[in-house]
Amino acid sequence: MSGLKISSNTHLGNFHLDLELNLPDSGITILFGPSGSGKTSLLRAIAGLDNLSNTQISFNGIHWQTGKQWQPTHKRNLGVVFQSPRLFPHLSVEANLRYGLKRCSKPASDETFTELTQLLGITDLLQRLPRKLSGGEQQRVAIARALLMNPDILLMDEPLSALDLNNKLEILPYLEKLHRKLRIPVIYVTHSLIEMARLGDYLVLLDKGKVQAQGEIQQLLTDPGLPLASRSDALVQHDLKVVGGDAEFGLCHLALTDQIHLEFACSESQPGETRRVMIHGRDITLSPTADRALNSALNQIPVEVLESWSVGTSHTHLLLRICDSTHDLKLIARVTRKSATLLAFTPGRKLIASIKTAALVDN
């Protein structure tokens, strides 16, 4: 009976929420969709902040909502991080952190308190008032405040969307660090593809209150039947093992398959670690033959075209399978429709994919 189960069939403003979800009990589940798709409403219902009619919600076998029975928010063992930090302005950072700590049934130990405030980089801010903090700092305090209660599940409602770009870039590494440390499931609402790919493991695609698709993010990103694979910023996400490095050039080697290694710029990594790599379709070029001497891209790998389809009038997207890969690793490439036609990139064709760059999620 583990994990979060939701079934709902209810009118909500101008659309109908109609879904049945069974979410994993670990990792980060992304609720993804355009605004008005119902993702925030769903999160608020899970938190108990809105009481949706005709909705059942249970978590780890505990009924949070069944028919008439309804557990108010303060009785649900969850943590919530909202779009805005929502720190209590009359309390210091430390008092904000201890607010939930004092009231929950299994508060974090002093050790965890120190560890978490260090991990989130807020140790030096404890005595300050929230209004003296930057937006990014406030949001980090809000995350720590929710986690210090040792909740069984963490709900995050577009936690980065209210921040400016600098604050966003500042906070993402902290979330990524947390991702690896947390043992509880996280439900993360966003409409940012990058946040989804960097942080997420499991994906629920919402559209107008209905589940369009759900599954492992790697699978859904490369599904030509879904809109994700046809976006101009289409990308793939892979968790790869570090097998070596090249300190002189600041590169690390990641094993795509046993035979094929990729080299990417990265901060120091220890062999054996897993690093998440994201490769955008627009950063892949395709050619019929390998030509290392004439190509500045370090990574050239043999691929086979599985599918190709037009995106708009000018571009073609190709679903590629990495040859010799035992785990069926895929890439999405975005090329102009003209070159796809001239070079005949048709299904079944074997090509060489040059990857110009990739985003490596920081450690």
Next chain:
Amino acid sequence: MMFELWQPIWLTLKLAAVSTLILLIIGIPMGWWLSQRRGWLIDSINTLVALPLVLPPTVIGFYLLLAMSPNSAPGRWLDETFGLVLPFSFTGLVIGSVIYSLPFVVQPIRNAFTALGSELMETAATLRATPLDAFWSVALPLAKPGVLTAAVLGFAHTLGEFGVVLMIGGNIPGETRVVAIAIYDQVETLQWDQAHMLSGLMLGFSFLLLLTLQRIQRSDQRVL
């Protein structure tokens, strides 16, 4: 002579203090309730609370006098059950002051709670606070400037009360003869020196009170 001057001052301060205390006890839950709900009932109650702002005090005094009179049903009930005869008594004045000053207390408190919004209360609930706990630990501390404003306004407004007192209290030394009534009486009987003294005191004291209010509102802006 000095006693004659001090008695109305003491009585006025006592009336204002007792009324303010009762006003806060009523006004805080009422302000919260009015800030959390919407609809016809709420609009009607808001209007009812605001009426003393526009009605002549004599109108309020007139109706209160009718209601309190032992000849009316509520007045008779109070008399027969508790032996309370409210007209021309200190208790009657307190009741009159509370009704008369209600808008000055309820409105700032309600506005402070409304300005707070629902976000922080929701957040408190996600941090395991029961609604009552969240009210005490989040809503009330954040509405403190509004509550202080309400207390000062309620106190100051009760000090300046005249019409309602005249209607339901009359002019009984030590019981209902407040400063405003005493001044009226002194002018009527041509005791200009005493009227000067009491009027000057009222002027200075009211100025200080309203100055305090300004300072509270300024510190309010600094906090939020």
